[in-house]
Amino acid sequence: MFRILFIKEILENFTSRRFFIILALCLILIPLGVYVGTRDYQSRLHSYQESLRLYEEGHKWVSDVLYKGATGFRPPSPLSFLSMGLEIVLPNVAETRSKATTAPVDMRFNNNQSLDNLYEFFQGPLDLVFIVSVVMTFLAIVFTYGSISGEKEQGTLKQVLCNSVPRHQVILSKVGANFLVLIIPFLIALLLSLLLLQLKGFLPFAPASVLPYLALAFLSSLLLIGAFFNLGLLVSSLTKQAVSAIIILLLCWVFLFGIFPRLSVILSQVVYPVKSQQLVALEKNLIRVENEKECEAEVVKLLESSSSSGLSEKETMERQEAIREEFRAKLVGRFQKVESEIEKKRNTQMLIASNLARLSPVSCFIRPLAEMSYTGLLQYQTFKEDVSRFEQTLNKEIYSKYKTVRQNKGGTNVYFDGDQAASPPKFQYSLISLQSVVKDILPDFILLTIYNILFFAAAFVVFLRYDVR
Amino acid sequence: MFRFIFYKELQENIKNFRFIIALILCLTIIPLGFYVNYKDFQAKQKSYEESIKLYEGSHKTIIDTQRQGGAAFRPPSPLSILSSGIEFLLPNSIESVGFLTEMGAQTQFNNDRSLDNPYSFLYGYLDLSFIVSVIISVLAMLMTYNSVAGEKERRTLGQILSNAVPRNTVILAKMSSSFLLMAVLFLLGILIGIFILILQGFEIFSPGLFSRFFLGVGFSLLYIFTFLNFGLLVSSLNKNAISSIVSLMFFWVLLFMILPKGSVILSKIIKPVKSQQVIDLEKNQIRQQIEKEEWEDIQKLRETMPGIKEMSFKEFFKKLREGDEKAKEYAKEQNEKREFYKIKLEKELNKVDSYYDNERSLQAAIAQNISRLSPVSCFIHLMAETSNAGFLEYEQWKKTRSLFKQLLDTEICSKQEHTQFGQVGTFGFKGDKNAPMPKLAYQPVSLHRIMTKALPDFLLLILYGVLFFACSYVVFLRYDVR
Numbered sequence: 043m044f045r046i047l048f049i050k051e052i053l054e055n056f057t058s059r060r061f062f063i064i065l066a067l068c069l070i071l072i073p074l075g076v077y078v079g080t081r082d083y084q085s086r087l088h089s090y091q092e093s094l095r096l097y098e099e100g101h102k103w104v105s106d107v108l109y110k111g112a113t114g115f116r117p118p119s120p121l122s123f124l125s126m127g128l129e130i131v132l133p134n135v136a137e138t139r140s141k142a143t144t145a146p147v148d149m150r151f152n153n154n155q156s157l158d159n160l161y162e163f164f165q166g167p168l169d170l171v172f173i174v175s176v177v178m179t180f181l182a183i184v185f186t187y188g189s190i191s192g193e194k195e196q197g198t199l200k201q202v203l204c205n206s207v208p209r210h211q212v213i214l215s216k217v218g219a220n221f222l223v224l225i226i227p228f229l230i231a232l233l234l235s236l237l238l239l240q241l242k243g244f245l246p247f248a249p250a251s252v253l254p255y256l257a258l259a260f261l262s263s264l265l266l267i268g269a270f271f272n273l274g275l276l277v278s279s280l281t282k283q284a285v286s287a288i289i290i291l292l293l294c295w296v297f298l299f300g301i302f303p304r305l306s307v308i309l310s311q312v313v314y315p316v317k318s319q320q321l322v323a324l325e326k327n328l329i330r331v332e333n334e335k336e337c338e339a340e341v342v343k344l345l346e347s348s349s350s351s352g353l354s355e356k357e358t359m360e361r362q363e364a365i366r367e368e369f370r371a372k373l374v375g376r377f378q379k380v381e382s383e384i385e386k387k388r389n390t391q392m393l394i395a396s397n398l399a400r401l402s403p404v405s406c407f408i409r410p411l412a413e414m415s416y417t418g419l420l421q422y423q424t425f426k427e428d429v430s431r432f433e434q435t436l437n438k439e440i441y442s443k444y445k446t447v448r449q450n451k452g453g454t455n456v457y458f459d460g461d462q463a464a465s466p467p468k469f470q471y472s473l474i475s476l477q478s479v480v481k482d483i484l485p486d487f488i489l490l491t492i493y494n495i496l497f498f499a500a501a502f503v504v505f506l507r508y509d510v511r
Numbered sequence: 512m513f514r515f516i517f518y519k520e521l522q523e524n525i526k527n528f529r530f531i532i533a534l535i536l537c538l539t540i541i542p543l544g545f546y547v548n549y550k551d552f553q554a555k556q557k558s559y560e561e562s563i564k565l566y567e568g569s570h571k572t573i574i575d576t577q578r579q580g581g582a583a584f585r586p587p588s589p590l591s592i593l594s595s596g597i598e599f600l601l602p603n604s605i606e607s608v609g610f611l612t613e614m615g616a617q618t619q620f621n622n623d624r625s626l627d628n629p630y631s632f633l634y635g636y637l638d639l640s641f642i643v644s645v646i647i648s649v650l651a652m653l654m655t656y657n658s659v660a661g662e663k664e665r666r667t668l669g670q671i672l673s674n675a676v677p678r679n680t681v682i683l684a685k686m687s688s689s690f691l692l693m694a695v696l697f698l699l700g701i702l703i704g705i706f707i708l709i710l711q712g713f714e715i716f717s718p719g720l721f722s723r724f725f726l727g728v729g730f731s732l733l734y735i736f737t738f739l740n741f742g743l744l745v746s747s748l749n750k751n752a753i754s755s756i757v758s759l760m761f762f763w764v765l766l767f768m769i770l771p772k773g774s775v776i777l778s779k780i781i782k783p784v785k786s787q788q789v790i791d792l793e794k795n796q797i798r799q800q801i802e803k804e805e806w807e808d809i810q811k812l813r814e815t816m817p818g819i820k821e822m823s824f825k826e827f828f829k830k831l832r833e834g835d836e837k838a839k840e841y842a843k844e845q846n847e848k849r850e851f852y853k854i855k856l857e858k859e860l861n862k863v864d865s866y867y868d869n870e871r872s873l874q875a876a877i878a879q880n881i882s883r884l885s886p887v888s889c890f891i892h893l894m895a896e897t898s899n900a901g902f903l904e905y906e907q908w909k910k911t912r913s914l915f916k917q918l919l920d921t922e923i924c925s926k927q928e929h930t931q932f933g934q935v936g937t938f939g940f941k942g943d944k945n946a947p948m949p950k951l952a953y954q955p956v957s958l959h960r961i962m963t964k965a966l967p968d969f970l971l972l973i974l975y976g977v978l979f980f981a982c983s984y985v986v987f988l989r990y991d992v993r
Contacts, residue, residue, distance in 0.1 A: 063761065071769065074773075074776070078776045078779070081779075082779070085779075085783070089785070089789050092789045092792070093789060093792055096789075096792040096793075096795070096796065097792070100795070100796075100799070127633060128629045128632060128633060130600070131599060131600065131629060131632045132629065150621075152619075152621055152622070153622045160597050160600060160875065160902065160905060161775060161778070161874075161875040161878045161879060161902075162775045162878075163597045163600055164596070164597065164771070164882075164888070164891055164892070164895065164901075165771040165772045165774070165775055165882065165888070165891075166772060167772070168769070168772040168773070168776060172772070176764065176768060177764060177768075177769070180760065180764055184757060184760065184761075188753070284753050285657070285752050285753055285756065288753070288756055288757070288760075289529070289653055289756070292649055292652075292653070292756075292760065293532060293649070296645065296646055296649050300635075300641070300645045300646060301540065301637065301646070303634035303635070304631075304634050304635050304636060304637040304641075305543070305547075305637060306630075306634070307628060307630045307631045307634055308547035308548075308550070308551065308631075308637060309547075310628075310630075311547075311550065311551060311554065311628060311631075312547060312550050315554055317558070318554070318555070318558035318562075321558045321561050321562055321565070324561075324562050324565040324566060325565065327565075327569065327579075328565055328568075328569060331569055331579075391628065392628070392629075392630060395628070395630045396630065399630070399634060405634065408633060408634065409633065412633060418633075419629060422629070
């Protein structure tokens with residue numbers, strides 16, 4: 043019986059106009075999105091490579107870094123066609139002030155890539171996240187609104203149930219057949235896009251390293267489409283008319299996609315406000331100025347007392363260096379304190395936002411996809427750690443050797459105690475590991491599965507309890 | 512007759528559960544959006560004011576700025592409640608780069624505001640522009656999908672038209688009643704929103720905000736009008752309510768969500784442009800090249816000038832202090848050369864800037880014009896520009912950047928004295944180093960400029976509204992009752 047019902051549903055769907063619309067939409071949008079996303083990536087990669095080349099040409103020696111400043115560049119993500127995520131808004135460079143300074147050097151993040159085509163951001167990218175979270179969920183709704191309520195309205199459900207057909211078989215065949223018909227065009231379009239990239243020679247990555255991410259992205263997409271599909275089924279079981287089902291679903295879609303995720307961010311800002319990055323940078327600058335003042339006062343005191351205490355010039359120099367070292371360490375400590383405090387607060391705020399947002403299946407899809415595509419916050423954290431390592435290397439190899447010595451007679455000498463013609467250290471960028479990504483996105487995966495089960499179970503129960511009279 | 516049908520339509524809509532949904536959504540989402548966006552603005556404003564305070568505390572005099580470098584900050588827009596546009600991508604400060612030398616200041620844009628809460632970018636903003644273009648659009652769809660198709664399905668339209676009722680009266684009454692209802696609901700939401708804003712301290716009646724805020728509300732009403740007519744057209748084209756709403760949903764996703772994104776893709780394919788990062792580095796190379804040329808030219812002058820080439824640097828500076836004619840002439844010629852290279856550098860950099868600006872503007876114009884095929888793009892453009900979060904604001908900020916450079920050049924760089932002799936140079940400063948550093952006043956984009964820029968979008972939105980209505984009118988007039 044299940045087979046007959048299943049085939050009936052499949053045939054009904056395959057021959058309907060909706061199927062062709064879905065097929066056409068998927069076959070146009072997904073390959074187009076993937077193709078354009080990859081082209082965009084290539085243009086950003088070109089910019090990155092060009093910037094790096096020009097930077098390296100201009101920074102051959104330590105002296106170049108000392109006078110022009112050092113920069114760490116963040117390469118674009120090859121998987122941004124899956125999700126552009128925060129790729130555009132997150133910093134693409136970390137730079138020191140281009141001016142010789144004493145250690146510890148403080149690198150500042152900056153973003154100068156986003157000014158390329160500002161118009162793009164009025165509309166947002168056409169990445170897989172958009173296609174799945176807007177178009178596919180929308181299609182899932184269109185596919186299911188009438189599956190039960192439509193049959194109720196036409197009276198065909200009564201006729202079916204008049205026969206000796208177990209109800210669970212009816213609903214299971216509906217779910218199976220409808221979902222299959224919805225997913226097949228999506229799958230075909232995805233495969234076609236990858237094939238297109240391969241043929242065009244655009245596949246910008248080693249397949250082995252990204253296959254797990256592609257598989258995860260596909261699985262998440264299925265779970266999100268499934269969640270909306272089951273929600274559609276639930277609403278369709280609850281209503282008696284197809285029109286009411288689609289109206290309720292449309293409102294649910296607006297709420298889950300449009301309102302809830304946005305509200306969660308705003309609520310987190312209201313509930314837990316945090317100082318802005320701009321303010322923190324200025325506070326750090328103030329701390330540096332104060333620290334320098336205190337240090338200079340100590341040095342002046344030392345120089346004034348050196349003649350009366352009978353210290354030799356060499357001893358005075360050594361003591362002066364010791365004072366400067368002490369203040370340098372103090373500054374590092376002060377900076378770390380400010381940063382760790384703000385980091386902690388920011389993380390709490392973002393945790394509140396992401397947890398609240400998880401009440402909508404759409405958010406459980408958008409954030410993980412960004413993490414999988416190296417365009418999320420995890421990759422940003424890794425970039426920050428890389429920058430912090432680079433800072434330490436710069437401090438050790440360059441800036442700690444840049445000395446300032448105040449003379450007894452007045453005036454200050456600055457000199458570099460090392461080889462200015464040596465090669466400067468290079469910034470090393472690292473990618474987040476698959477394990478960390480999986481660990482981070484696991485709650486979202488579990489939640490999406492729960493939403494699927496919950497919506498389906500509710501639809502199942504409602505359908506079983508349906509009173510035919 | 513118009514009155515009767517108008518009241519009938521109005522009552523039908525009000526009695527329907529859609530009205531309750533629309534009422535609840537309008538009365539909660541609009542004020543909520545206003546509340547949270549204004550809170551967000553207040554946080555940004557606080558950060559901006561504190562940044563200014565901290566900066567001014569450490570940059571009191573000219574010498575402070577010369578030593579630490581200068582900065583100018585962009586205030587956040589209070590009208591981000593209407594549209595956040597591309598505000599998160601616009602630079603929030605301008606900073607000088609490197610030493611402020613006699614060669615002129617080098618400035619760059621900074622943007623670290625986007626780091627404050629990246630999730631807001633990931634999930635989007637709940638501003639009025641989004642509320643109207645997505646939520647109110649859906650409500651407008653619900654109001655109109657069955658206004659004609661539903662009556663066709665129930666066969667009530669045939670009955671109405673069998674009486675002596677002019678068809679134009681029927682369609683006009685349908686359109687005006689649904690628009691009136693939506694407009695009232697929307698304006699109620701706006702009124703509550705304004706009340707909440709006033710309680711929060713938003714100075715809505717201040718001259719700069721009042722006109723822009725109500726322009727934004729006016730544009731929203733125009734968009735609602737356009738969208739209702741679109742719904743009416745689709746409803747007139749369909750024979751039953753269900754196909755009407757499904758078609759409306761499809762058109763909405765295609766025309767209103769996918770087409771604007773497609774326009775950007777097309778513009779990139781038609782007109783590719785190099786990225787800002789590469790342009791900045793190219794400019795840096797030009798700067799280095801010209802500085803090198805200048806250095807070589809000055810060295811050549813010293814090595815070839817009779818009476819100077821034989822001098823040691825100690826002798827030269829001694830003679831210069833004594834007022835020796837030759838030394839003075841050398842210093843004068845050196846300054847002339849410096850001036851020449853300074854102008855050359857500015858010219859070259861301006862050339863690069865204006866070339867890429869043109870290229871980028873062309874690309875953006877292509878994207879913008881294609882996207883104008885969708886009314887939602889026209890609406891988004893209008894709202895972003897009105898809220899000072901669009902292209903005009905970026906252009907204004909680019910002007911501010913050159914004004915800031917001018918300020919640094921006049922107050923600091925032009926007063927730097929630099930005389931080079933071989934490898935040895937002396938630096939000095941003409942004027943009072945401890946004089947207070949003049950401030951740069953931020954000039955917001957004028958309403959007149961916004962209106963000029965927004966005019967095509969405004970006219971197009973009206974055109975779409977009228978066009979959709981005219982089409983639905985014609986389709987309705989041609990409807991065959993049989």
